[in-house]
Amino acid sequence: MKMSGAQMVCEALIAEGVKTVFGYPGGAIMNVYDEIYKQDGFEHILNRHEQASVHAADGYARASGEVGVAMVTSGPGFTNAVTGLATAYMDSIPMVVISGQVPLSLIGTDGFQEIDAIGISRPCTKHNFLVRELSDLPRILKEAFHIARSGRPGPVLVDIPKDITAEIGEFVYPDSVNIPSYSPTLKGNKRQIEKAIEAIVKAKKPLIYIGGGAVLSNASDLVREFAEITKIPAVETLMARGVMGAKNPLLLGMLGMHGNYASNMAMSETDLIISFGARFDDRVTGKLSEFAKYAKVIHIDIDPANIGKLVNVDYPIVGDVSEVLEKFIAKIRGQVNAEAYNDWREVLERYDTLHPQSYEDSNEVIKPQWVIERIGESIGEEAIITSDVGQHQMWAAQHYPFDRPRQWINSGGLGTMGFGFPAALGAKKAFPNKTVINITGDGSILMNIQELVTAAEYKIPVINIILNNHFLGMVRQWQTFFYEERYSETDLSFQPNFKALTEACGGVGYDVTTKEEFDAALKDAIEKDKVAFINVQVARFENVYPMVPANGALYNMMLAPKQIEAKETK
Amino acid sequence: MSAVRRVISVLVENESSVLSRISGLFAGRGYNIETLTVAPIPDSNRSHITIATKGDAKTLEQITKQLHKLVPVYKVIEHNEMVEKEMVLIKFPIEQNLADIQVLCGAYNGGIVNVGEEMIIGMVADEPSRVKHFVEASKRYHPIEVVRGGVVAIER
Numbered sequence: 001m002k003m004s005g006a007q008m009v010c011e012a013l014i015a016e017g018v019k020t021v022f023g024y025p026g027g028a029i030m031n032v033y034d035e036i037y038k039q040d041g042f043e044h045i046l047n048r049h050e051q052a053s054v055h056a057a058d059g060y061a062r063a064s065g066e067v068g069v070a071m072v073t074s075g076p077g078f079t080n081a082v083t084g085l086a087t088a089y090m091d092s093i094p095m096v097v098i099s100g101q102v103p104l105s106l107i108g109t110d111g112f113q114e115i116d117a118i119g120i121s122r123p124c125t126k127h128n129f130l131v132r133e134l135s136d137l138p139r140i141l142k143e144a145f146h147i148a149r150s151g152r153p154g155p156v157l158v159d160i161p162k163d164i165t166a167e168i169g170e171f172v173y174p175d176s177v178n179i180p181s182y183s184p185t186l187k188g189n190k191r192q193i194e195k196a197i198e199a200i201v202k203a204k205k206p207l208i209y210i211g212g213g214a215v216l217s218n219a220s221d222l223v224r225e226f227a228e229i230t231k232i233p234a235v236e237t238l239m240a241r242g243v244m245g246a247k248n249p250l251l252l253g254m255l256g257m258h259g260n261y262a263s264n265m266a267m268s269e270t271d272l273i274i275s276f277g278a279r280f281d282d283r284v285t286g287k288l289s290e291f292a293k294y295a296k297v298i299h300i301d302i303d304p305a306n307i308g309k310l311v312n313v314d315y316p317i318v319g320d321v322s323e324v325l326e327k328f329i330a331k332i333r334g335q336v337n338a339e340a341y342n343d344w345r346e347v348l349e350r351y352d353t354l355h356p357q358s359y360e361d362s363n364e365v366i367k368p369q370w371v372i373e374r375i376g377e378s379i380g381e382e383a384i385i386t387s388d389v390g391q392h393q394m395w396a397a398q399h400y401p402f403d404r405p406r407q408w409i410n411s412g413g414l415g416t417m418g419f420g421f422p423a424a425l426g427a428k429k430a431f432p433n434k435t436v437i438n439i440t441g442d443g444s445i446l447m448n449i450q451e452l453v454t455a456a457e458y459k460i461p462v463i464n465i466i467l468n469n470h471f472l473g474m475v476r477q478w479q480t481f482f483y484e485e486r487y488s489e490t491d492l493s494f495q496p497n498f499k500a501l502t503e504a505c506g507g508v509g510y511d512v513t514t515k516e517e518f519d520a521a522l523k524d525a526i527e528k529d530k531v532a533f534i535n536v537q538v539a540r541f542e543n544v545y546p547m548v549p550a551n552g553a554l555y556n557m558m559l560a561p562k563q564i565e566a567k568e569t570k
Numbered sequence: 571m572s573a574v575r576r577v578i579s580v581l582v583e584n585e586s587s588v589l590s591r592i593s594g595l596f597a598g599r600g601y602n603i604e605t606l607t608v609a610p611i612p613d614s615n616r617s618h619i620t621i622a623t624k625g626d627a628k629t630l631e632q633i634t635k636q637l638h639k640l641v642p643v644y645k646v647i648e649h650n651e652m653v654e655k656e657m658v659l660i661k662f663p664i665e666q667n668l669a670d671i672q673v674l675c676g677a678y679n680g681g682i683v684n685v686g687e688e689m690i691i692g693m694v695a696d697e698p699s700r701v702k703h704f705v706e707a708s709k710r711y712h713p714i715e716v717v718r719g720g721v722v723a724i725e726r
Contacts, residue, residue, distance in 0.1 A: 118587055123598045127641040130587070147641060181583055181644040305635035308628070 001172075005134050006031035006165040009098060012141040014041035015173045018069050020060060020429045021045070022053040022422075026073025027113055028100030031165035045429065045458055048450035050077050052422035054084020054097060055448070058155075059426025061093050062409045063384055065218065067148050068095040068426065074102055075113030078159075079120070083416060085155050086124035090413025091239065092216055094153035096144045103163040104132065117159045126154025131161065134169040139177075146177045151184025152303040153216055184302060188319030193327050196274075196298045196315040201335055203272035203296075205344045206232045209255075212239025212412065213277015213301060213321050215405040222325035223276055224248065229329065231338035233348055235263040237278050239412045242402035252348060253357060256284040257548045258394040261355035261557060264548065266348050267292055268555040275299045277321040279306045281413070282551075290553035300324050355546070357398055360562050366515060368392060368467040368538040372399040374515075375437060375465065378522060383435045384427045386410065388420035388444030391473035394544045396439045418447025424462040425455055435463070435526060442468040442492050445533075449501070455531035456506030463525045463532045466498060469540045477543050481558070498535040507531040573624045575604070577649045577723045578634065580619040583642035584610055591640050592619060601625060601633050605656070605720035616644065622698070622721045651726040657695040657719035658705060664688050666711040674711070678704040689714065 003011070009032050013021065022045045025033040036044050047053040050072045057068030068088075072081045078099045088095045102111040118130045127147050129140045137160070144156040200206055214223050220243045227234050227250045234244050235255040244251040255263040267273070273295045278284070285291040288310060298315040299307050307316045317324055359369040372395050375383070380401055386409040387393040393410055402408050409427055411419040424438040445466055455462060467473075472490040479487050499509030508530045510521035518536060525532035546557035582588045589608055596603050604622040611618050623633060630648070637646045662671055664687065671692055675681045678701070680694030694704050698721055705716055 119590065122587075122591060122594050132586075179641065182641050303639070305632060305639055309632060 002168055003171050005137055005167050006035040008137050008171045010035045010039050011171060012138060012173055013069060016145050018042050021069045021071055022047055022056040023071030024050050024053055024077060026077045026100065028074035028102055028162045029071060047422065047454050050080035051083050052448050052451050054081045055419050055422035056426035057095055058084060058088045058093050059386060059409055059423030060430045061095055063406055063427035064430040067145055071098045073100040075115050078115060078117045082120060082124065085121055087411050087414045087416045087419060088155040089124045091212060092153050094148040095155040096148050097155060097157050099157060099159045101159045101161040104161045121157045125157045128157040130159045131164050134164050134167045138171060138173050142174045143177050143179060185318045186320040186323050188317045188324035188327060192315060192317045196317060197331055197335060199272055199296055199298060199315060205270045206272040206274060207266050207270035208232050208234035209273050209275045209278050210234055210240040210243050211237045211278025214240055214243045217277060217321040219322040219325055220405040222322055226325055226329055229333060230336045231341055233266060233345055235266060237284055238397050241397055241408040242405045245403050246401035254397055258544050260357040261546055262348050262352035264554045264557060265351045270295045273297045277301060280310045286548045286554040287551050355559060365539045366536055368395050368542055369399050371467060371518060371536055372396050376401040379435050383437050384431060386420045386424040386427060386438045388440040389415045389417045390441045390444060391544050392439050392441045392467040417444040420444060421448050421451045421464060425451060425460050428460050428462050438462060438464045440464055440466055441473055442466055442470060442495055443472040452502060452505035452507055452531060461529045461531055465534045466536060467538050468535055469538050471540065498533050502533040507533060510534045512536045573626055575624050576630050577654060577721055578621045578623060579647040579723060580637055580643060581645040582617050582619060584615050584617045585642055588642045595636055599636060601629065607720040607722050620722050649723050649725060652723045653726060654697055654721055654723040655695050656698045656701045656721045658701050659717045660692045660708050660713045661715040662690045662711050662713055664690060666690065671711055674707060
């Protein structure tokens with residue numbers, strides 16, 4: 001069938017089953033927007049900033065597991081999208097971003113709104129394409145979706161010059177892709193798996209270490225089954241919250257810089273790490289030379305480059321976590337004596353009793369951790385929780401009772417402030433019937449505040465809960481600990497009237513200073529079914545504990561002051 | 571861990587941005603490039619890139635793996651048994667002794683390839699270490715310009 005390049009873009013998106021596209025038009029992408037106007041195969045959401053479009057597509061992808069799609073114009077449209085691409089790249093999120101480009105004849109001439117999108121996005125995409133001929137366009141779009149979702153997922157950019165979107169050509173959308181140079185390893189080497197199982201049988205203090213790869217691979221049920229059969233305790237990274245489920249007795253908690261005591265001690269004392277889709281990030285390991293000193297390492301990862309990158313690995317297994325786990329489970333029944341780890345589990349339980357993940361509540365002022373727990377008690381499993389970056393993110397990761405994967409959406413690798421609100425819009429588009437809550441801070445929320453307008457216009461009723469301490473809290477915490485309380489540029493006492501701001505944009509706002517007000521506000525916000533801001537005044541100088549100072553040994557945690565007292569009296 | 575020199579061949583799809591993907595990978599991840607050569611493979615849509623690099627064992631392993639991850643990369647070959655050659659062109663002033671230069675180039679499997687009114691150009695193609703020696707030895711003839719071509723290698 002003959003059609004324009006712009007029409008081909010729409011047809012390809014429809015063929016890929018795309019339901020929602022987040023974007024922002026402009027000169028170089030106008031032909032495509034003209035076709036979007038004429039079609040009804042997918043919905044387009046006009047965010048008010050390109051960065052938000054890409055984060056929204058990202059949130060959609062994280063919540064649903066489908067490829068998220070965003071569309072931007074050339075030049076500034078594209079550069080605004082870069083933070084979104086980098087965010088998705090660092091967390092391996094499947095996404096296709098389509099950008100307009102100046103016409104082919106203008107490329108390289110510093111044309112109006114021209115920028116080398118391919119050059120800029122190369123280090124923050126899994127792959128990118130500049131379309132040079134219309135006849136390549138259908139194949140490139142097909143390949144973009146395939147590359148984005150297969151292997152280790154990631155964002156793919158397709159940069160399309162304006163003249164190509166105007167040109168008419170024959171459209172046949174390919175059924176399959178043929179990229180001979182690209183074939184991710186999925187299955188996992190059988191012999192390595194057997195060796196790893198032997199190591200598990202021999203181990204006395206094994207530990208399951210779960211990363212974001214377990215979420216991306218939809219391996220949650222298998223991870224739980226593996227843990228259940230073997231009774232091996234488990235720790236989760238920030239990206240893996242929800243994989244085991246908060247109620248699972250085998251789950252010790254989150255490990256790393258703000259991991260709980262038992263998890264970090266388990267990692268420090270284990271004799272065998274069984275890593276499912278985790279990548280030994282520096283925020284997890286702390287000082288490498290002190291990390292898991294007594295442990296052999298089984299590392300299961302779809303990306304061979306993650307294996308042996310930071311930590312030496314004894315049993316490398318390249319493959320998709322789900323496929324490898326199926327093989328593990330088929331073989332391990334009857335081989336592992338779950339009782340063999342009783343002593344080890346008891347030790348870890350004692351650690352947890354000694355220093356549980358706790359905080360000192362107050363009746364005078366709202367503690368941020370209380371807010372998180374309260375949301376958990378009120379909505380728990382039902383909600384999808386997104387977050388921005390900072391103290392509130394860590395408190396959410398520590399205290400929210402995540403029950404399932406894809407319930408917790410945050411920017412872990414890049415740590416992008418301003419991610420949470422647009423990501424919440426994406427998640428809500430994917431699951432309109434779920435309550436979507438963005439837990440944010442008074443710093444982060446201003447970084448994509450314009451999305452209030454988007455949320456109000458499209459009636460995407462997400463609830464933003466601002467843990468407002470009038471500080472750039474995490475930086476302030478570091479300044480308290482490591483910079484002798486010199487609060488350089490972190491005091492956010494001057495801030496907008498969030499309630500009024502929300503209402504000015506068509507949402508509903510609440511100012512909360514007591515626990516009762518919070519309960520009432522949350523209930524009302526859910527009932528109102530409108531985009532909402534609940535501005536909660538929380539304890540100003542609350543710190544996130546435990547904390548492993550950057551590049552410190554994982555077992556050297558700074559504990560909350562009260563926990564230190566408890567330790568001394570023991 | 572001590573840094574060792576390694577020559578890596580990369581077979582890639584011959585597309586416009588592939589070289590920038592590879593050089594960008596090296597720059598972005600802080601890997602070392604000593605030399606880099608690239609040329610299309612005859613009768614195919616592929617190119618052969620030869621990279622001489624330096625790094626400890628862990629870095630070299632990462633280089634290979636990261637190269638593999640690039641979508642247009644077909645194959646990454648770390649050479650153990652290989653024939654390695656590098657070419658160098660040196661321009662000498664015409665005042666220098668033509669016969670001496672001829673003999674020197676000859677000693678390194680090369681020769682004089684051009685003589686003009688004001689200069690003599692010698693060419694040598696040999697193993698990189700020998701090329702280095704040749705460049706050192708040529709210094710006494712006051713070379714005006716030295717252009718090295720980068721390593722190419724083929725497995726035995």
